[in-house]
Amino acid sequence: MNLSFMWHMHQPDYRNEDGIMQMPWVFLHAIKDYYDMPWMLSRYKNIQATFNITSPLIEQLKLYYKNPEQSDKFILLWLQNPSSLKTQERQWLVKICKSSQFDTMVKGLPRYEELYKKDSFSDDEVLDLEILFILSWCGMYLKENNLHVKSLINKEKNYTDEDKKVLLNELSKFIGGIWKFYKELYNEKRITISTTPFYHPILPLLLDMQNAKRANAHTQIPQNYEKLEEDALLHIQKAKDLFSDTFGYTTDVFWPAEGAVDEKSVKLLKSLGVNFIATDEEILYKSLNSKSKKLIYAPYNYNNMLIGFRDHTLSDLIGFEYRYKKAEDAAQNFMSQLQSIKSINDNATVFVILDGENAWEFYKNNGFDFFEALYSALEKASWCKTLTMDEVKDLPFRELINLAPGSWINGSFDTWVGEYEKTRAWELLFLTKKDYEHHKESLSDDIKAKITDNFLGAECSDWFWWYGSDHYTNFSLEFDAIFRRHLINIYNLIGISVPNDLFIPIGKNQSSTKFWIKPQSKITPKIDGKRDSFFEWMGCGVIDESKLFSTMHANTQPVKKIYYGQDDNKLYFAFEGDIKKLCKKGIINIIIDPLELSSTISFNQKKVFLQNIEIKLACKEWLEISLDKTQIKQKKIWLRFEIADSSGSLQTLPSFGELEIDLQDDYSKNWFI
Template sequence: MANVVFLWHMHQPYYVDPAARVATMPWVRLHAVKGYLDMISVIEEFPRVRANFNLTPVLLLQIKELNEGKIRDLWLDWSRMPAVALDEETKFALLENFFKIHWDNLVKPFPRYWELLNKRGLTFYRDDVRRGLRYFSTQEFLDLQTWFNLAWCGYTAERLYPELTELKRKGRNFTEEEKQRVLDIHMEILGSLISKYRAAEERGQVELTTTPFFHPILPLVYDSSFAARSLPGRKFPERFSWPEDAAAQLTLAVEQHAGLFGKAPRGLWPSEGSIAPELIPLMQRSGIEYFCSDEENLFNSLKRDPAYQSRAVDHLELFQGWRVAHDGASVNALFREKPLSDFIGFMAARNSPQAAATHLLFHLRHIAELVPKETGVIPLILDGENAWETFADGGAGFLRAVYGGIESDSGRLHSCTIEDYLRHHPPQKQLTTLHTGSWIGSNFDIWIGEEEENRAWNLLGRTRTFLQEKINTGTLTPTQHATAMREIYAAEGSDWFWWYGPDFSTENDALFDSLFRQHLRNVYTLCGAVAPAALDVPISTRSTEPLYTVPERLISPSLDGGESFFDWLGAGGYTPGSEQGAMYRAERLISRIQFGNNEKMFFIRVDLRKRAAAELIVQFHQPAEQQVKISLAGVKKSFVHIGVPLAELGLTGEATLAFQVKIVQDGIELECYPESAPIQFQLLGRDFALRNWIV
């Protein structure tokens, strides 16, 4: 029997404009009425199942501030406003923002909501939308205000408040009273969340863990030069080294957690699984008994550990607890099983709930047969909020099937809290050389080392140095000191750096950039000084890049397994992962897709990171639903070339073709690219070369 540990990570960055005390984005409230409520409620249906929840302090702070009326939710203000009283700017804001929701699962199923989206336009063109404001009636804006907030309500909210289901059935012509009731329900749910999680822990069904307060990459706050350990040769910013801030982020997290839940947390999910040996003494001093990180960090640690350098490391070393020591201090640790954790977060929703659950349970049982009975542990650690929007039913069917499967299989699988596991099975092995890195790539590439990221770190470092100089003069009052430090701690959060640089992009890059610089400006203002002009200059300068490139010339590559750079010159291209947003996926089989055509054939090249006993499927969506399947079991090269006659696809001339590429294993869809919408392009006709010929 193996111990299965679920650690569901719940996090939202600090969206609050510190000057206006307004949450400029609504995701704390909206995830509350969906994922946060659903996740703590569905587990109540399985009293013998145990789970762990990581509620970040900065998330809890915003829940608390919203409940106490200490901050306002800007999008809630827009929603509360009577539709008849909306001014032009607010109407524009509604049309821009109130379709920021999963369209397939939460817009298309509701005819009125889908109708409003189509009227606005599936692609948001600012000038067109502004010109079209006059064509939206007051009732249409009222329905939009209602639908956006109604659609976010999860399956538990509908069970607790049946009137939500009735409103969804009604579908249109909502009244102001009905809209206000939806928003009141949002606030009622928000007000109940902390007590629900506390009650679940008090009855012993869940354990609540914490994270450094404002979700910083703690090793980089301790000393940004640590990044060079796993990214040698990279150009880094001016050194940022404030170990006392790293300690404070832990202390503040423990203090708030104890105040909200009645006891201090035992466990820590370091922000983004980021660890370094120097953090071990800080954890021990703050009362943290264990931390969790990623399997790559474990295996990179073992590569450097003297006790393991003389022998190969078996992957089964992962499925146990560890004691980690440094500089006279030690804490326990668990390391996440990556492939199954990523499957839940990224691919389970692409399969039926039962099939996805069966796939997960099968692999858990297989691992259970390989690890020591009673002491083996399988840590599944992942985002506990963002994934559920991609499930048609909000994840209810999948979670119930998984929890139910574990509850009924007590002979092979046993779910437990991390504290219970470590208490009954103290680690028998010790790491003496802990790797420095995060759960993403086992390094800190996402947050440091690119031009925008480095500039942000430099501005943060100069502001922190300025504040310390003011503190050292003794001229700041205790309130000034404490408030200015909170602004620094907020600016140390990882989320700002996540969106800087080329790795990730969002429609709200400029807003995140502005909030980051506002925190730094506030430090100077609180100290009675004028902020440097550099803080008025945006850091983020990138515009959104296209998801894929379309072909620029006709191609006729060889299909006999040969490889030539020139064969694919001018082909269209897509790189998996280029559409990533708030979530990161590490394991991908496909590294690159190229495509194009000549007069008679459509060609596609798929580059593979590794070989696998799986099936590659090219799923055509336009002009009709068709599939081409290739077994990868016998593929000897690192790429696959496929040619499909255009006639077989029902295509002629310069028609439009739309497709996705999938990896399927044992009937379970593991990868799909692009993830959100297919590649769509116009075939190049035979006279294309003549029309585009130049000397």
């Protein structure tokens, strides 16, 4: 059988009108993922894959080769001594520096663990926090091979401004070799490099907003929408041109942004020299009106366009589930999944396509252990051969008569249009386009070109992704501002007044209040595993984990909500969700910092002791736990919970890190008369 990986490497364009990147994620993923991913593959001579590189990523990465402080707001502030920063600058910098994943990136750097839990910092502490943040993002290649990175990790604390300069210079040189490394692997026929329409737009929505309703009749779309066919064409052509300038050849393999396809977009891609694209299995099922899994294991020919349909299950296992398993167990599970497919279809071609950068910060060692186990297993499996997408083009294919519109998320476009905020963003985009059409005849070609680039930038799928309730980020206001700034720039370039609506944020501040209600009063519930009364948990804290699930993650996580609170003697926790089926075989690992206590307890145990701390459990309608706090001397503790069963880890809670609890909180601040 054949296995074809595609790793999608993408960041939206964070540049403002002055060309300054407003967010540092291109830089951070460059030192962690963009080199590590092909490097890990290169360690195995018989492993091939395709890397999809988007245009905004290409352009922005090049800005870090020399003097990155001139192009990145974060690095400009990061290089300054903390004492010189304004209050707002300092707060924003600290917010970024506390965004690393705790379990996989912060832990192991003792000083970072200490600072991560603080709310206020001295100048020296900020300096340590800044450098440790960058070190936490360094990938395994840098940690193993770069002497400066290794030296700074070993130093642990008491960093200096000079340490910053040396580190940034070293990382800039490293980033300067990334695309060269890709070209070397391509020339060795180890990888295919593909790309995406320029600013990562949802092409079917640009061509015809009605595609959203064709994919899901219940989706609400803007009433007075525009068909942006010229923009769609430019996205494709500009991507091909930039790719050729960067890698020295023209690719005919594309990953349409978000796997979004329809008949018109495929026809347009084909007319511009694209011969192979990929999308999701759900599109094939809708196209053939059949849910048979056997159907996806071959390339298809639709109107002379070859299409690969991703195995959604296998892709999501890597993207979202294997992070909870040991590397060897995850690799073994993946291989057994492949063997099951082979037993059904001996000549299967399996497409595994997913984000190539964001998953690994949730994996131990940035995914290195997992890929070592997986690639080793694939090298030994004589019955399975990995292929690049260029090699897939030479395989036998099946004919496809119809192609349903949709994306890789539920076969619809609801992630980018439908909810009020998403639709409002489209309405403002269409309004700006209409105003431009009324004035463009009087504008110079140079101004028109700048306006067109702002329109293309505003059409990036990422802005619409973060609007609405289906995704959460601490940086929603920043993303919102970048989107609206494109439209404001257009009005300024036209020379007419900017509509007031563009100065009003579309999205609400997605602070923790969206999913987290803090405790309001003391509680003393009975620990019996039953939903006895609403009132016994009234005033408790609630963390709604379901609001943190991405649409890709679906409902695979057993715990949907965490309830918690305390009285004078005990802490109380309740876990709501698919708990009943875990009552007999469920396991919970309770981790308490800074006590450095950890205990694995079966759901069916009624009472255990953890270093004189009594823990009671009851699991029936939901899981309830009490924890005796009278034996704890610390004022504050931080807790995490790991839910597991006989198959392994299922969920780590809270998903955003650790739950901080003030054991002496009397909640008087919440009292009122």
